[in-house]
Amino acid sequence: MLTVQQAVFTVESLISKVQQQKQLITHQQQVIEQLLKENKQLRKENE
Structure with missing residues (x-):
């Protein structure tokens, strides 16, 4: 049994691990x- x-x-x-x-x-x-933002920008450029 664990001590207190x-x-x-x-x-x-x-x-600590959870933090x-x-x-x-x-x-x-x-x-x-950031990746979603970059992806959106690339799609726009690709149109």
Whole structure:
């Protein structure tokens, strides 16, 4: 069984990982937005 200290450490570790994933998702959303913008521009140029 986990001690309270081990449980707290585990939870803090998981929170840290979730925060990293949120940052990664935010970055990926920005990249997607940029790609969509570029794609739209290229389609316009291609008409």
